[in-house]
Amino acid sequence: xxxxxxxxxxxxxxxxxxxxxxxxxxxxxxxxxxxxxxxxxxxxxxxxxxxxxxxxxxxxxxxxxxxxxxxxxxxxxxxxxxxxxxxxxxxxxxxxxxxxxxxxxxxxxxxxxxxxxxxxxxxxxxxxxxxxxxxxxxxxxxxxxxxxxxxxxxxxxxxxxxxxxxxxxxxxxxxxxxxxxxxxxxxxxxxxxxxxxxxxxxxxxxxxxxxxxxxxxxxxxxxxxxxxxxxxxxxxxxxxxxxxxxxxxxxxxxxxxxxxxxxxxxxxxxxxxxxxxxxxxxxxxxxxxxxxxxxxxxxxxxxxxxxxxxxxxxxxxxxxxxxxxxxxxxxxxxxxxxxxxxxxxxxxxxxxxxxxxxxxxxxxxxxxxxxxxxxxxxxxxxxxxxxxxxxxxxxxxxxxxxxxxxxxxxxxxxxxxxxxxxxxxxxxxxxxxxxxxxxxxxxxxxxxxxxxxxxxxxxxxxxxxxxxxxxxxxxxxxxxxxxxxxxxxxxxxxxxxxxxxxxxxxxxxxxxxxxxxxxxxxxxxxxxxxxxxxxxxxxxxxxxxxxxxxxxxxxxxxxxxxxxxxxxxxxxxxxxxxxxx
Amino acid sequence: xxxxxxxxxxxxxxxxxxxxxxxxxxxxxxxxxxxxxxxxxxxxxxxxxxxxxxxxxxxxxx
Ligand code: HEM
Ligand SMILES: [Cu+2]
Numbered sequence: 001x002x003x004x005x006x007x008x009x010x011x012x013x014x015x016x017x018x019x020x021x022x023x024x025x026x027x028x029x030x031x032x033x034x035x036x037x038x039x040x041x042x043x044x045x046x047x048x049x050x051x052x053x054x055x056x057x058x059x060x061x062x063x064x065x066x067x068x069x070x071x072x073x074x075x076x077x078x079x080x081x082x083x084x085x086x087x088x089x090x091x092x093x094x095x096x097x098x099x100x101x102x103x104x105x106x107x108x109x110x111x112x113x114x115x116x117x118x119x120x121x122x123x124x125x126x127x128x129x130x131x132x133x134x135x136x137x138x139x140x141x142x143x144x145x146x147x148x149x150x151x152x153x154x155x156x157x158x159x160x161x162x163x164x165x166x167x168x169x170x171x172x173x174x175x176x177x178x179x180x181x182x183x184x185x186x187x188x189x190x191x192x193x194x195x196x197x198x199x200x201x202x203x204x205x206x207x208x209x210x211x212x213x214x215x216x217x218x219x220x221x222x223x224x225x226x227x228x229x230x231x232x233x234x235x236x237x238x239x240x241x242x243x244x245x246x247x248x249x250x251x252x253x254x255x256x257x258x259x260x261x262x263x264x265x266x267x268x269x270x271x272x273x274x275x276x277x278x279x280x281x282x283x284x285x286x287x288x289x290x291x292x293x294x295x296x297x298x299x300x301x302x303x304x305x306x307x308x309x310x311x312x313x314x315x316x317x318x319x320x321x322x323x324x325x326x327x328x329x330x331x332x333x334x335x336x337x338x339x340x341x342x343x344x345x346x347x348x349x350x351x352x353x354x355x356x357x358x359x360x361x362x363x364x365x366x367x368x369x370x371x372x373x374x375x376x377x378x379x380x381x382x383x384x385x386x387x388x389x390x391x392x393x394x395x396x397x398x399x400x401x402x403x404x405x406x407x408x409x410x411x412x413x414x415x416x417x418x419x420x421x422x423x424x425x426x427x428x429x430x431x432x433x434x435x436x437x438x439x440x441x442x443x444x445x446x447x448x449x450x451x452x453x454x455x456x457x458x459x460x461x462x463x464x465x466x467x468x469x470x471x472x473x474x475x476x477x478x479x480x481x482x483x484x485x486x487x488x489x490x491x492x493x494x495x496x497x498x499x500x501x502x503x504x505x506x507x508x509x510x511x512x513x514x515x516x517x518x519x520x521x522x523x524x525x526x527x528x529x530x531x532x533x534x535x536x537x538x539x540x541x542x543x544x545x546x547x548x549x550x551x552x553x554x555x556x557x558x559x560x561x562x563x564x565x566x567x568x569x570x571x572x573x574x575x576x577x578x579x580x581x
Numbered sequence: 582x583x584x585x586x587x588x589x590x591x592x593x594x595x596x597x598x599x600x601x602x603x604x605x606x607x608x609x610x611x612x613x614x615x616x617x618x619x620x621x622x623x624x625x626x627x628x629x630x631x632x633x634x635x636x637x638x639x640x641x642x643x
Binding site for chain 2 (some may be wrong): 010169170184187193197198200201204205208224227228230231234267270271272277278279281282284285293294295298301302330396
């Protein structure tokens with residue numbers, strides 16, 4: 001598998017059709033723009049909701065009343081996790097399909113129809129949520145009941161998503177038939193294919209549960225609560241793995257775009273993606289580890305054994321992406337010591353800093369906490385505490401959303417052909433967002449370890465017939481969480497301001513004139529590291545005592561130590577909770 | 582490491598179909614991967630899970 005990589009695909013990004021003079025991907029580009037704009041609006045709504053929820057959980061302020069807390073928490077979950085993320089992912093599929101494969105866009109009208117369905121469904125959901133007819137949180141567990149239009153909205157949104165995913169598959173078929181690429185599809189497209197396959201698994205479960213629940217909401221049938229939870233998490237968990245697959249694809253893409261990162265071994269990276277396809281969805285069972293209706297064999301089988309193959313896949317990507325960056329830098333002459341390549345890396349390029357921060361926080365915080373909480377025995381001390389949102393704000397926010405943001409700084413010049421507004425602010429945006437969310441996630445994880453529940457309006461239980469004592473540190477931990485969250489919100493605000501401004505009021509970027517705009521587009525677009533063939537005197541691949549990528553090997557060793565320490569610390573915690581004998 | 586793709590993609594002729602290793606040929610069939618993904622999930626998680634819930638004895642509570 002050598003003939004094609006993401007690198008090979010990028011120089012031809014803007015192929016012009018010789019006969020019409022039209023860019024081949026005009027249709028795909030317009031669709032990408034539409035999806036990206038809606039995604040950003042969703043992020044804005046979800047972000048405002050984040051602020052309100054955060055200021056309520058911070059007991060010192062306790063902003064909203066109980067009804068509005070749960071209403072806005074529903075708004076936050078739906079707009080962020082479902083609408084922002086999925087509109088963006090559809091844009092990624094449209095990019096990884098027609099554009100990377102250099103192929104015409106099949107079924108253009110259908111694609112717009114699907115987009116329309118998604119918007120319509122989204123609006124229905126917004127309407128029911130904001131009018132107080134769907135205070136059910138994004139999990140909408142039966143027997144909590146929302147207005148039937150909430151479920152209908154979700155179904156329409158899902159149908160639209162399924163159609164766009166189908167069009168991605170159609171693009172693969174068309175591109176192959178019309179031979180628009182040579183060899184295998186680029187790795188980034190393969191990653192997007194992984195995301196698309198998991199999306200189909202997700203949407204099948206979504207249909208299987210939301211259609212009956214829609215009928216139930218109209219009084220036409222019964223839905224069993226345990227069946228609901230089991231099938232719903234087939235959707236709820238798998239959808240997170242669409243995010244992971246999309247994020248990893250973007251990692252590979254950003255590594256290439258920013259520093260000319262190489263794919264060390266196509267075979268290994270692709271096998272890792274296939275492990276996701278086969279084994280990651282079944283981990284849905286980790287959401288049901290304390291459910292009495294499910295047996296141990298089912299739980300253990302689905303959350304360990306095979307599922308660890310998917311964890312292995314994540315660890316493979318977590319090694320190959322930084323190793324590809326290191327090798328790319330070494331090939332360009334940054335060969336000093338273990339970390340010369342890191343020191344000389346383009347830290348001021350927001351695409352690069354987003355990539356690194358996304359990999360590090362996703363791996364160190366999201367990955368380690370996730371595998372630990374997914375262990376059947378340990379789950380009981382983490383379930384429904386703030387450790388859970390602490391975990392997934394490190395995965396889907398600091399990992400996925402961060403990667404999406406980093407990619408945006410390349411999409412604006414490449415697809416929207418605009419310079420980036422407020423570029424000096426944009427350079428610090430990734431740091432602000434990532435460190436804010438890191439602080440937020442860590443504080444939530446600590447608060448949860450000390451027993452703070454998730455999804456709770458009033459942690460002090462004022463007026464309750466019982467008294468709950470927390471550790472005296474709790475107030476401080478919650479304050480740290482609030483400060484981290486506020487930093488993250490400022491970072492998110494800069495992202496929205498700069499993207500909206502650039503796209504709607506930004507100065508155009510004339511084609512081929514990138515070099516003249518050093519202060520307003522990412523460095524990678526000026527240096528274009530993916531176009532040059534690197535040449536150095538020394539052979540950077542000649543393995544030293546610690547292999548060809550010693551810096552990455554060192555970092556991975558730290559990761560494993562952290563992993564082992566956290567994992568066994570949790571077994572120790574469990575043993576305090578549950579004295580035997 | 583011959584997998585490095587710094588050379589332009591058209592510098593080598595595309596290999597004959599039977600030279601392509603089995604794994605690679607499998608990975609180039611998106612619908613096969615799709616079917617495999619759905620099958621494993623449907624059997625181990627959803628199917629088995631439904632079976633567990635549906636065969637659960639009713640609680641002996643009044
Ligand atoms: C900008 C920074 C953000 C802040 C400050 C923030 C803050 C919060 C807070 C305080 C909660 C409530 C936790 C609880 O009481 O259980 C929450 C829940 C949640 N957040 Fe965020 N969030 C942010 C961004 C995001 C993003 C980008 C996503 C998804 C892509 C997201 C997804 C969720 C989800 C799914 C929940 C759970 C809702 C539920 O339990 O029903 N958040 N967030
Ligand atoms: Cu999960």
